[in-house]
Amino acid sequence: VLADVAFDLRLGRSFTYRVPEGLTVVPGQRVLAPLARRDRVGVIIALRDGDDASLKPLARAVEPLAVLSRAMLELARWAAEESASPLGPTVAAMLPPLLRRGRPEAVAPPPEPRPGTAAPGELWMDGDREDRLVERLEPGPALVVAPDVESAARWARRLDAARLDSGVPGAERRAAWFAAAAGRARVVVGTRSSLLVPLPPAATIALLDEHDAAHKPPGAPRLHSRDLLQRRAVIEGSALVLCSATPSVETWWRSESGGLRRLPVTRQPWPEIVTVDGRVILRTHPLTLPLTRAIEDAARRGRPAALIVMGEASALGCDECGAVMRCPACTVAFGASRTTRTLRCRLCARSEPLPATCPGCGGHRLSSVGWGGERVEASVRRRFPGLSVARLGPPGKAVGAETARTQVLIGSPALLRGQAPGTLGCVGFIVLDGLLRVPDFRGGERAFAALWAAAETVGPRGRVVVQTLHAEHHAIRAAVAQDRDTFYREELGFRRDLGYPPFRRLCSIAVRGRSDAQARAQTSDCAAALRGIQGLEVYPPSRRPGPRPVWTFVVKGPDSLPRLLAEPLSPFLEGRGSRGVVEVEMDPVSWW
């Protein structure tokens, strides 16, 4: 018997071994096999009859049983194809950790799903979605997929569930995996690495915060958790719940076209969302008068205030009319570079000289300066010497000592994640244009999600203050009016007009080279291999800002994009190529 084994290598192909006498293995089982003079862990992806004395034998099995059912292995195979990436790293990213030391524990085979009646998944957006989800999941069996470990920890506590995510020790994750396989775990909670965990029949799978970009970070498995789970639910007949107050535009679109059942929503008690034109004051100070007052009010009421700083935008905006310099062909905001004095489109690489005046209104004050967390913190401390201030880093960790009785929190939109409704007295967006200006077609979607989260977090008695130059943007207007339909209608119109997802698919291809010239050459060869293929739109390569030589380009295409790319890209993905490592990221959430 011969076994095809996939390893966690950036190689498209698997390797074939002889199964030695006396060793019984099955597909989906992990094995140790000799590869390049050492034993490495791989997954058996197929068994076939045959014998070839020239092949090396498998060394041994890692566990006595498969960690993946055949159905989950097939799902991983599909995920690899759908993301135009090799199977080895794709499965490797979704397996339980290896047993490090100690006695082998009781493992259970993964149940094969009985092809059940696949109901379309449900989209839960209403204000009470999380409480209802707890009720729904409590009896089990259920899998909860959270965007990050903090959220996984919170939900595991809330549901008294076993954890599969990297926030707990490996032994505990392993135990949770095999408990799920044996049907002993009522509810398991995990992140992306748990997407293939064995589940008993008629389980419920919940994806938390479906809109969160953490469900599709760069790297394996290069597929959005929502897409993998939707297919999984169909294959095994489990019930899927996508939970988000502000789903991604793709998911809303799927619910419009019947692929998902959108549960009705009720109008929630909504706070006042004030927009403030930050045109004048924001150049010297991060707090306008309305925001200053809101912070003072919150402190008086004994509630903390949160100040949200969006990712620093390198776009160029006019301080007088608020216009953002955009690529006329793509309408995404130009990236501005002061050193090279150019505007450059991150999508089509079109380049223009930095204008001296606003092409719209002739204004002379063009600025790309934004407010980063440090600058805001310093300013707030100066303005409110009597209040305790803490800045939170990306994973919600406080930068500085005081966290407990903090009166002003400063951080990214992630700061709002997991705050119980009503805990914050006010949320202020230092300048929301950072999001709307960012050269990314998802800017509107992210702004809408952040505003909605802020409104839910402060509750009806709190206040949201939005400092912006774009108070008329549909994301802001729709959030103020608590009006999802308008937001998604406008956003879908814009995406349809310009050929963005969900109407067209994108793929970003990046080449990391030894030298800039080599990366550039490899990139242009790669782009040339794709040009002329029916249905593909290949954008010109551009250098990614940063110190390392990375060149990227974007390809647009139909639903079949990964299959159209597989053939022509394979020579660039095989081996390493002397001129650079080629990385393919399907459906990127951001591509620079």
Added chain:
DNA sequence: AGCACGCCGACT
């Protein structure tokens, strides 16, 4: 991804 094999500078 490792890890080896293969051709050019500073040491015993």
Added chain:
DNA sequence: GTCGGCGTGCTC
């Protein structure tokens, strides 16, 4: 005269 840099290529 060797030890060793990491550039390129292979791994069932």
